[in-house]
Amino acid sequence: MAPQTKPVQEDFARMVDIGGGRQIWATCKGQGSPTVVLLSGHGNGAEDWSLILDPNDPVHQTPLDDVSAGLGKLVTSDAAVFPSVARTTRVCTYDRSDIRxxxxxxxxxxxxxxxxxxxxxxxxxxxAIGERGPYVFVSHSYGGLISTLYARTYPESIAGLVMVDTVSEVMQDLVTPGALDWWDQVNAATNDVVREGVMIKDAFAQINAAGTMPKVPSIVLVADKPFHEIPPETLQGEHTTFTDWLAMVNKLGANLGAKTITKTNSGHNIYLYNPKLVIDSIDEIVDDVRTTSTASTPQATDPAARPTAAGQEDIAGTFDIGGRKMYMQCTGHGSPTVILISGGGIAADLWDSPLGKQPTVYPTIAKTTRVCAYDRPGTTRARAEGGISRSDSVPQPVTPSSSVADLHALLAAAGETGPFVLAAHSYGGLVARLFAHQHPTEVAGMALVDSFSPELREAMADLWPSWIAWNTTPAAIVKDYPDYERVDFDKALDEFVANRTIPPMPLVVLTADKPYPAPTQPGIPANINIVTREAQDVSQRQVAQLVPGAEHITKTDSGHDIMLENPVLVSDAIVDVITAVRNGRTSIN
Structure with missing residues (x-):
């Protein structure tokens, strides 16, 4: 089948800025869809997919996996996987940290x-490189764990899989705890040659806690040359064996419902021993994906097809808003475009954070329409490793009006046009409401997620000074990150004295229903959390009453960060707003 083309796909091999101070070396080549992504094994990188074992090398004829033992002549070749796949579709690969x-x-x-x-x-x-799905992931060894967790986290983006003698979480069901501990320690260890260490048991736990694996066309390739036995003097106690490995890879194939090929005439690095087999497997999955895609693509007359806007490419990067830069990422297609606005001090990651439950809001909304998230200056990343805002810093504290001006300029700089649905959390609720007031023709709907509001100050007037003291950014945070986003609460709320109304539009208000944590600072009333919870409930009802026909969801099974604790509920609420906008309604109900 002829390759399905995408807009202008440049060949490149370069460093790519992915934000948060990190860069990744990556290379892409070829034209067409789906994009094939090659994921290397433990300690290996992009270069491996352009190599083969010299066809004349006698290692091909030996009974054991000599390549994994460091034997055999590897040569760069046009017959290798990367250049071969590039002749039929788009293909990308990259280096993880500490590979080269x-x-x-x-x-x-x-x-x-x-x-x-x-x-x-x-x-x-x-x-960051603008490679839109669908993707066919081709993974070797440890790369199989990456592709598995990715597919379970972003199932809508994966169209096919080729697993090349990969590690699988099913190993924990096949070996003793002692053998698994040994294997975990071996893979975590680093040395002067292999500087990448991977935590296998932790990976198994993360995969088991993630969503279900998507049902996509899959092929599993199994090495049939045993690896060299480990010298007995290096083994202590239980360990995994080649028999265990074979059982693991074959069980993976069964679990995926995959075509499993066990006659490979190859050791562990099948793409080096038998590149044609790997290439043929990739071609088979690519053809399967193209056939399925062609059969299922909605035509223009299909009422289920979502409305699209021109020029909607995936973006992730910084944009000049007039003397400084701000970070924004957008993906998906359709109208209206959803803008996700985080609470105080939190960057775009809030809506796609590994710290919360899955599936997260950002990729879920991308299945339905265009969605964007961005970093305000001074925010921090909602990831285990942390990280600071990818947007240039500004003087602190900020106000809703300055945040609205930044967002409006950023949308223009990134070429994102309305109508917009604003989905906002906490302080982001002030930004969304003021944006809608100042730019009413651009905003078609809103979802407010346990938002901060002027109604809260009125509902707890007696304890308001204590509330400010309770929520003021600790000095230690400011010392560690002087540019950290801070809000002058009274000044911020004063901006709403003449801007209290919300234009008629589909509106959903979601309110947390779990208690706020008790205060720990000295001098704060012990009941401030209880009073705040009651006042927030009152204020949220008042916000919902500002728009006729608004929906107020109070059963959220969540604390303040509803998008982390109950992302499905938040996603469903946003989709309800999208649907109402598309149907031309000015209210949810």
């Missing part, structure tokens, strides 16, 4: 590391 040590290298990280960091890096990389 000379030339342009991916930003290092502490080792050993966890698999979610690799998933986060890959997701950010694909967005």
């Amino acid at each position: 040590f000379t030339g342009e290298v991916t930003t290092p990280r502490p080792q050993p590391h966890t698999v979610d960091l690799d998933v986060s890096d890959l997701h950010s990389l694909l967005a």
Whole structure:
């Protein structure tokens, strides 16, 4: 089948800025869809997919996996996987941290590391280089764990899988705890040759806690040359064996419902021993994806097809808003465009954070329409490794009006046009409401997620000074990050004296229903959390009453960060607003 083309796809091999001070070396080549993404094994990188085992090397004829033992002549070849796949579709690969040590290298990280960091890096990389799905992931060894967690986290983006003798979480069901501990320690260890350490048991736990694996066309390739036995003097206690490995890979194939190929005439690095088999497997999955895509693509007359806007490419980067830059990322297609506005001090990651439950809001909304998230100056990243705002700093504290001006300029600089649905959390609720007041023709709907509001100050007037003291940014945070986003609460709320109304539009208000934590600062009334909870409930009802036909959701099973604790509920609320906008309604009900 002929390749399905995408707009202008440049060939490149370069460093890519993925935000948060990190860069990844990546290379892409070829034209067409789906994009094939090659994920290397433990300690290996992009270069491996352009190599083969010399066809004349006698290692091909030996019974054991000599390549994994460091034997055999590897040569760069046009018959290798990367250049071969590039002749039929788009293909990309990249280096993880601590793979190469000379030339342009991916930003290092502490080792050993966890698999979610690799998933986060890959997701950010694909967005930064503008490679839209669907993707066919082709993974070798440890790369299989990355592709599995990625597919469970972003199931809508994965169209097919080729697993090349990969590690799988099913190993924990096949070996003793002692053998699994040994294997975990071996993979976590680093040395002067292999500087990447991976945490296998942690990866298994993360995969088991993630969403379900999508049902997509899959092929699993199994090595049939045993690896060299480990010298007995290096083994202590229980360990995994080649028999265990074979059982693991075959069970993976069964679990995926995959075509499993066990006659590979190859050791562990099948793409080196038998590149044609890997290439043929990729071509088979790509053809399957193209056939399915062609059959299921909605035509213009299909009422289920979502409305689209011209020029909607995935973006992730900084944009000049007039003397400084701000970070924004957008993905998906359709109208209206959803703008996700985080609460005070939190960057875009809030809506796609590995710290919360899955599936997260950002990729979920992208299935339905265009969605964007951005970093305000001085915010911090909602990830285990932390990180500061990818937007240039500004003087603090900020106000809703300055935040609205920034957002409006950023949308224009990024080429994002309305109508917009604003989905906002906490302080972001002030930004959304003022944006809608100042730019009423651009905003078609809103979802306010336990938002901060002028109604809260009125509902707890007696304890308001104590509330300010309770919520003032601690001095230690400001000392550590002087540019950290801070809000002058009274000044911020004073901006709403003449801007209290919300124009008629589909509106959903979501209110947390779990208690706020008790105060720990000295001098704060012990009941401030209880009073705040009651006042917030009152204020949220009042906000919902500002728009006729608004929906107020009070059963959220969540604390303040509803998008982390109950992301499905938040996503459903946003989709309800999108649907109402598309149907031409000015209210939810």
